Amino acid sequence: MTAGSIRGLFSRTRLPLVLGLTDGLLNALTLAAGSLIGGGGSISYGLAVRVAFVALVTAAFSVFVSDYAERRAQLVRASRELNLTSRGHLAATRLGRLALGRSLLAMAVACLASFVGSVVPLLAGALLPNLSWLVLVLAIGALAVLGAALGRTLSASAWRWCVLMGCGGIAVTWIGVWLHIT
DSSP states (O other), X not given: OOHHHHHHHHHHHXXXXXXXXXXXXXXXXXXXXXXXXXXXXXXXXXXXXXXXXXXXXXXXXHHHHHHHHHHHHHHHHHHHHTTOSSTTGGGGSHHHHHHHHHHHHXXXXXXXXXXXXXXXXXXXXXHOGGGTTXXXXXXXXXXXXXXXXXXXXXXXXXXXXXXXXXXXXXXXXXXXXXXXXX
């Protein structure tokens, strides 16, 4: 793969990648915070994988449905603007199959990113049960780093994005403690 093709792939999958990572990290924070802070417990390997699997499944469903619905709506709108006789004609052509393929790619990227975003901090907590708070620090830190990267990518304030994403992680952690899901 050339650098240009990698950039092209990244630009086509930026949304599902960011959505998946954010979703996985927030799932980890929400589901682990109550147990780690409220009860002082630790994360098991089984819980880490189960939470990551839930993150993967929810990302798959939400990303595929929303991405495919948007792509199909664009094809239906284009059919209407071109005054094609049959409603949704473009959606039934090669363009419709291309939309399906791109939505499946978006889903796969979001699934993998969500799984990784969730399992990495949780496995760190399982590996180091005496340092279970590390899960929260890693997840909030990863959100902050993701925010900084987004800020740089979007030619915005990396610092502002970093702080806002970190604060979002802290807020979700507080919600997880309040809900105390274990």
